[in-house]
Amino acid sequence: MLGIVNKALVDLIRKQHGDETWQEVRRAAGVDDDIFLSGERYPDHVTYSLVSAASAVLDASPEALLESFGEHWIRFTAEEGYGALLGAIGDNLSGFLANLESFHTRVVMMLPNVEPPGFEATDIRPGAMRLHYRTSRPGLAPFVVGILRGLGIRFGERIEARLVESRELGADHDVFEVTWSDGAEPPLPGDRRDRRG
Ligand code: HEM
Incomplete structure (x- = not known):
């Protein structure tokens, strides 16, 4: 998916839980990028990994997230x-x-x-x-x-x-x-x- 999708997810996590939590999610997802470029394509599995890592770190179901x-x-x-x-x-x-x-x-x-x-x-x-x-x-x-x-x-x-x-x-x-x-x-x-x- 285009980077804007991952960027929006990072923005949500940072705004609601702070940068420390975002870094924790990023590490748990095994994602190296800290910044995503809106118009660039990233493999879908990056977005899926971020969602499931965020769900584990924030103790929320993937659906709720x-x-x-x-x-x-x-x-x-x-x-x-x-x-x-x-x-x-x-x-x-x-x-x-x-x-x-x-x-x-x-x-x-x-x-x-x-x-x-x-x-x-x-x-x-x-x-x-x-x-x-x-x-x-x-x-x-x-x-x-x-x-x-x-x-x-x-x-x-x-x-x-x-x-x-x-x-x-x-x-x-x-x-x-x-x-x-x-x-x-x-x-x-x-x-x-x-x-x-
Ligand atoms: C100005 C607002 C919007 C923009 C710029 C936008 C753009 C995008 C982009 C870039 C993606 C990622 C797909 C890819 O990169 O291949 C996406 C996915 C998606 N968009 Fe939009 N979108 C907007 C509003 C909406 C609205 C109003 C809906 C309606 C329900 C919607 C439904 C979805 C869904 C469900 C996906 C997930 C991908 C999928 O289902 O395959 N989006 N959109």
């Missing part, structure tokens, strides 16, 4: 100069989600070496849709949940994403039932998306 990472991703990409890109495709959650399919096509224009995931919206109703997520990479569904939560915070709207079909359980790809309410209070920190059962 990936959710926080997804939430942070929206803040971080905005800070790194991609806020306009986020703003260009929608100025509220329903507008953004409706255009999510074409979103990474725009990302590829700005970061040409990306191997982006695919998103497809179906069963669109007022305040709800099914979001189909396709990727060659395993285990990143919680990252998507975190990103959607981050978008909810960005737009000041409540959003819930529930995994209803899982590739890990044999489905062809992951499918989320996403619901949102425009103008509602943003989700509280630690508010679990899977609470609706």
